[in-house]
Amino acid sequence: MTDRSIPAGELAPEGIYPPTEEMLREPVPEEVQRGQKERLARVWKTPEGWRYWTAVNNSEVGVWYTMTAFVFMLIAGVMALLMRLQLWVPENDLISADLFNQLFTMHGSAMMFLFAVPMFEAISILLLPGLLGARDMPFPRLSAYGYWSFLIGGVFVIGSILFSAAPKAGWFMYPPLATLELGIGSDIWLLGLSFIEVASIAAAVELIVGALKCRPPGMRVNVMPLYAWYVLVVGGMILFAFPPLIAGDFLFELERSFDWPFFDHTRGGDPMLWQHLFWIFGHPEVYIIFLPSIAIAAMIVPTVARRPILGYSWIVLSAVGTGFLSFGLWVHHMFTTGLPNISLGFFSAASEAVVIPTGIQLFAFVATLIAGRVVMTLPMLWIAGALAIFTAGGLTGVMVAIAPFDWQVHDTYFIVAHLHYTLFGGMVFPVIAGVYYFFPFFRKKMLSDRLGRWAFWLIFTGFNITFLPMHLTGLLGMPRRVYTYPEGLGIDWLNQISTAGSFIVAAGFAVFAWDIVRPKKNQPQIERNPWGAGTLEWSHEVPEAKWGVRSIPHITSRYPLWDQPEIVERMDAGRYYLPDAEEGLRETIVTSVIDARPIQVQRVTGPAYITIWAAAFTGGAFILPTFHIYGPAIVSAAFAVVCILYWLWTSTARPPEKDMKDVGLGLSLPTYAAGPQAVGWWAVWITMLGDATAFASLVFGVFFYWTSNTAFPPPGAEHASGYLVALATAAFAAAWALTRGARGLNRAGRVGLARGALALAPLMTLAGMGGFILSVLDLDPTSHVYPAMMWALMVWIVAHGLVGTIMQGYCLAGSLFGKLTPRYDADLWNVTLFWHFLGLTALVTGAMIGLVPRLM
Amino acid sequence: MDRSDHDRQPHPREDEHEFAEERESLWRITLGPTIWAFHFAISYAAVSVYCFRFERMFEMGWLRAGLIAMTLAMLVAIAWIGWRAFLRWDVRGTGEFSNPEGSAEDRHQFLGHAGFLLALVSFIGVVYDTLPLILLGSCR
Ligand code: HEM
Ligand SMILES: [Cu+2]
Numbered sequence: 003m004t005d006r007s008i009p010a011g012e013l014a015p016e017g018i019y020p021p022t023e024e025m026l027r028e029p030v031p032e033e034v035q036r037g038q039k040e041r042l043a044r045v046w047k048t049p050e051g052w053r054y055w056t057a058v059n060n061s062e063v064g065v066w067y068t069m070t071a072f073v074f075m076l077i078a079g080v081m082a083l084l085m086r087l088q089l090w091v092p093e094n095d096l097i098s099a100d101l102f103n104q105l106f107t108m109h110g111s112a113m114m115f116l117f118a119v120p121m122f123e124a125i126s127i128l129l130l131p132g133l134l135g136a137r138d139m140p141f142p143r144l145s146a147y148g149y150w151s152f153l154i155g156g157v158f159v160i161g162s163i164l165f166s167a168a169p170k171a172g173w174f175m176y177p178p179l180a181t182l183e184l185g186i187g188s189d190i191w192l193l194g195l196s197f198i199e200v201a202s203i204a205a206a207v208e209l210i211v212g213a214l215k216c217r218p219p220g221m222r223v224n225v226m227p228l229y230a231w232y233v234l235v236v237g238g239m240i241l242f243a244f245p246p247l248i249a250g251d252f253l254f255e256l257e258r259s260f261d262w263p264f265f266d267h268t269r270g271g272d273p274m275l276w277q278h279l280f281w282i283f284g285h286p287e288v289y290i291i292f293l294p295s296i297a298i299a300a301m302i303v304p305t306v307a308r309r310p311i312l313g314y315s316w317i318v319l320s321a322v323g324t325g326f327l328s329f330g331l332w333v334h335h336m337f338t339t340g341l342p343n344i345s346l347g348f349f350s351a352a353s354e355a356v357v358i359p360t361g362i363q364l365f366a367f368v369a370t371l372i373a374g375r376v377v378m379t380l381p382m383l384w385i386a387g388a389l390a391i392f393t394a395g396g397l398t399g400v401m402v403a404i405a406p407f408d409w410q411v412h413d414t415y416f417i418v419a420h421l422h423y424t425l426f427g428g429m430v431f432p433v434i435a436g437v438y439y440f441f442p443f444f445r446k447k448m449l450s451d452r453l454g455r456w457a458f459w460l461i462f463t464g465f466n467i468t469f470l471p472m473h474l475t476g477l478l479g480m481p482r483r484v485y486t487y488p489e490g491l492g493i494d495w496l497n498q499i500s501t502a503g504s505f506i507v508a509a510g511f512a513v514f515a516w517d518i519v520r521p522k523k524n525q526p527q528i529e530r531n532p533w534g535a536g537t538l539e540w541s542h543e544v545p546e547a548k549w550g551v552r553s554i555p556h557i558t559s560r561y562p563l564w565d566q567p568e569i570v571e572r573m574d575a576g577r578y579y580l581p582d583a584e585e586g587l588r589e590t591i592v593t594s595v596i597d598a599r600p601i602q603v604q605r606v607t608g609p610a611y612i613t614i615w616a617a618a619f620t621g622g623a624f625i626l627p628t629f630h631i632y633g634p635a636i637v638s639a640a641f642a643v644v645c646i647l648y649w650l651w652t653s654t655a656r657p658p659e660k661d662m663k664d665v666g667l668g669l670s671l672p673t674y675a676a677g678p679q680a681v682g683w684w685a686v687w688i689t690m691l692g693d694a695t696a697f698a699s700l701v702f703g704v705f706f707y708w709t710s711n712t713a714f715p716p717p718g719a720e721h722a723s724g725y726l727v728a729l730a731t732a733a734f735a736a737a738w739a740l741t742r743g744a745r746g747l748n749r750a751g752r753v754g755l756a757r758g759a760l761a762l763a764p765l766m767t768l769a770g771m772g773g774f775i776l777s778v779l780d781l782d783p784t785s786h787v788y789p790a791m792m793w794a795l796m797v798w799i800v801a802h803g804l805v806g807t808i809m810q811g812y813c814l815a816g817s818l819f820g821k822l823t824p825r826y827d828a829d830l831w832n833v834t835l836f837w838h839f840l841g842l843t844a845l846v847t848g849a850m851i852g853l854v855p856r857l858m
Numbered sequence: 859m860d861r862s863d864h865d866r867q868p869h870p871r872e873d874e875h876e877f878a879e880e881r882e883s884l885w886r887i888t889l890g891p892t893i894w895a896f897h898f899a900i901s902y903a904a905v906s907v908y909c910f911r912f913e914r915m916f917e918m919g920w921l922r923a924g925l926i927a928m929t930l931a932m933l934v935a936i937a938w939i940g941w942r943a944f945l946r947w948d949v950r951g952t953g954e955f956s957n958p959e960g961s962a963e964d965r966h967q968f969l970g971h972a973g974f975l976l977a978l979v980s981f982i983g984v985v986y987d988t989l990p991l992i993l994l995g996s997c998r
Contacts, residue, residue: 220960221960222960222962222964222965223884223965223968223969224957224958224960224964224965224968224969225958225959225960225965310958313956314956314958314968315956315957315968315971315972315975316975318972319972319975319976319979322887322888322891322972322976323891323975323976323979323980326888326891326892326894326895326980327891327894327979327983329895330894330895330898330983330987341906342905342906342909342997343994343997344905344909344990344991344994344996344997345902345905345906345909347990347991347993347994348898348901348902348905348990350990351986351987351989351990352898352983352986352987354986355979355982355983355986355987358979358982359979557960558959558960559958559959559960560958594879595884596879596882596884596965597879597962597965599879709906709907709910709911710910712911
């Protein structure tokens with residue numbers, strides 16, 4: 003019996019861990035196994051008929067996600083073919099200049115935002131639970147929500163080209179071109195892609211928590227698959243790279259919608275701020291795309307070499323090192339903008355330094371291959387092709403990282419060639435390798451070796467025919483992003499070769515796509531571990547079992563299938579943890595971060611419509627403002643909030659039917675967690691880190707204007723009312739203290755007082771929000787960038803205050819209706835954590851609005 | 859909240875509490891790169907502010923001297939972090955360069971190894987980033 007006086011979140015595991023060999027040897031009786039399987043199958047059943055789309059299981063959502071990203075990629079590829087057709091001959095009039103602008107903008111944006119980044123997240127959602135022997139991701143409904151958001155946003159953005167309404171200022175949307183552009187193209191880009199970025203961040207949060215907290219018992223950090231390390235690093239990078247872009251989008255859209263002059267130099271603004279924010283995102287983005295490919299290679303290489311990877315620590319070093327260093331490179335995209343040479347020097351230096359960890363990864367792979375007995379399987383062929391192409395792209399990369407060389411080739415086809423070499427070598431080829439390698443795991447079928455080799459040689463040769471000549475085209479002076487060129491520059495034949503090559507690439511993709519979708523009903527059942535790999539995902543069941551793993555194993559090695567004999571039989575027999583689903587709930591095990599000691603049974607969410615509704619309304623809130631329809635947009639946002647609240651209320655952190663659960667092998671685990679033990683708390687923490695980064699980018703903006711503009715704030719400018727700012731900040735501080743106090747009071751059993759605090763807190767928040775609004779009300783945000791910036795900070799804090807009030811109300815309601823009690827207080831822990839961040843944000847906002855400008 | 863006592867992996871050197879999970883942190887391996895990040899951000903910010911705002915007020919020499927002094931302090935810090943990590947890796951004691959086993963000791967040494975290598979890369983990164991300060995003497 004458990005002690006009812008201890009809060010449920012503080013209960014400790016009981017019983018034996020780790021399991022002894024004797025316990026593992028003991029067989030599980032047949033009829034017990036049968037019963038367990040039956041219950042598991044019922045609980046994890048995929049919904050049928052049209053309800054299929056309510057599925058949230060990673061194996062469904064992951065497939066939708068990958069296929070959608072792939073389709074977006076094909077569409078963007080068709081746009082590339084259209085452009086190549088236009089460039090077939092000089093002075094061609096197949097496509098108008100305007101449409102050509104839309105095409106290259108959409109091609110670039112779709113490839114980067116709708117294919118490259120989502121593809122990583124999609125594959126990881128599909129793969130990670132398998133790699134970690136988990137039943138599912140920690141927040142399945144969040145993955146589903148992310149997927150539906152991605153689908154809606156992607157269709158909206160990419161569909162705009164059918165109405166000739168697509169953005170046309172290039173994939174990095176430089177102002178003033180993009181701010182002045184007529185039509186709604188830029189708004190579609192800003193709002194549609196922001197929506198997708200939010201979904202990307204949600205997926206990143208889930209993946210990070212998955213890799214940290216959902217590993218199987220015993221899988222310490224030094225034995226986890228390298229792929230999981232990369233998930234951590236790339237997830238972290240997404241968390242710090244996307245928010246600056248979102249902050250930039252926020253300012254940009256305020257300028258487009260309300261004429262607040264952030265990037266308009268006639269009123270004190272500065273287009274360079276956008277360039278900074280964009281490339282603080284944009285360069286890490288290159289590595290966000292590239293590292294997952296390395297991760298795929300890190301799974302394939304040991305398998306084909308038939309030996310453990312060499313230099314595991316070195317690879318971890320290079321992943322983490324690249325993650326950091328890649329944030330020190332952004333200005334190399336701005337070498338020609340007239341920044342001081344000495345500043346450029348820093349970025350040149352970091353650009354060369356990042357070569358070290360990148361090189362180390364490649365060396366580790368080559369060393370493993372040399373030390374092993376390589377079998378040249380199809381996936382390995384694609385990896386080899388990737389290596390060749392990427393190396394060529396890396397060489398030109400080192401060239402353009404040297405500022406004076408870049409001054410020569412900037413904005414020419416040399417850059418187009420360079421970027422496609424790195425993208426194909428660093429992303430397209432490895433991802434296809436991954437598809438061939440993991441397809442048997444995803445679909446329990448094999449892809450065709452013959453078709454695969456055809457696709458490889460078509461794409462590989464076609465690619466080089468297309469892009470190799472472009473280096474020369476560029477050196478001969480053809481600028482990028484032009485819809486045509488005059489005769490007689492000596493580049494006609496080069497362009498014809500490129501166009502011909504691009505159709506060979508397209509043919510290769512057609513073969514590949516056919517191989518994926520062609521019916522495989524008659525294919526005999528595949529082997530369970532067709533490549534003879536050593537990692538856990540190949541313990542999967544064939545034909546597919548929806549429960550993921552039959553029982554969650556205890557891991558003691560990097561390659562359990564090679565080193566832990568009998569592990570698969572024991573998993574299958576249900577000898578390990580959580581072999582059953584007596585309560586009829588979906589469950590997985592949560593473990594500690596470093597050593598993966600089991601600490602909790604996590605109940606995960608099942609199929610639901612609510613996620614689709616939530617995504618649809620969130621979409622409305624982002625999409626309607628594109629057409630300047632603000633009223634319905636606000637209503638849509640409100641509905642989205644209601645949907646999300648309903649979803650959280652009905653399916654997260656509910657008091658369990660019993661506090662401890664026997665998970666097998668003599669171990670009992672708590673079924674509820676609060677605070678730092680809970681996955682939800684981690685998710686809030688990680689999300690808020692991203693949120694804080696976006697806020698920091700706004701603060702960076704204020705200082706940026708101060709350095710770049712000698713009149714910021716302009717002499718004699720009116721300031722926000724210091725009085726009101728101080729009051730507002732104090733009100734936020736009080737709201738924070740009340741929330742934190744409520745947590746302590748509630749734990750101590752003083753429920754009445756806690757409710758009082760939770761009732762008063764939202765009032766204080768509202769007062770704070772009102773104070774900030776009033777303090778800047780007299781400033782005219784359209785007159786100059788200084789008041790505009792103050793308003794932007796105000797909007798930011800007010801929007802967050804709104805979320806903060808809702809959360810306080812949510813906890814109050816939870817307390818009143820018995821969802822939140824002194825023993826079950828996870829919600830209050832999460833909300834308090836949010837409020838720690840919000841309190842700090844309010845403090846800084848107060849300083850930035852009320853104090854700092856007076857000192858500048 | 860102490861859940862450590864009854865569910866740790868047994869191991870020959872189990873009683874050595876230096877291997878306990880509670881004493882370990884993933885953040886620690888990122889200390890070196892974090893210092894690099896600060897070095898980078900501070901140098902860049904200081905130089906930008908100087909070049910845009912204060913170029914006419916005082917000589918760049920002072921700024922460079924200050925930043926180079928900061929660099930030296932940070933290099934010492936990274937070296938120290940690297941040394942500590944090297945000791946944790948304990949390659950001289952055990953003769954093991956890699957630590958692939960699922961034991962507390964191997965995990966401990968692995969984190970040392972990774973921290974050591976990251977310190978090394980951060981050290982190189984900081985040196986690289988300082989070169990412009992040494993080689994270029996002005997904003998232009
Ligand atoms: C069949 C394969 C491809 C072909 C033939 C192709 C062709 C082109 C062409 C013609 C341009 C426009 C150059 C200009 O006018 O400046 C371009 C730009 C671009 N491509 Fe591709 N591309 C292909 C695949 C990809 C892939 C797979 C990616 C990324 C994963 C990608 C990313 C980009 C980007 C980011 C731009 C720059 C867009 C801009 O200037 O705003 N491309 N590509
Ligand atoms: Cu870059």
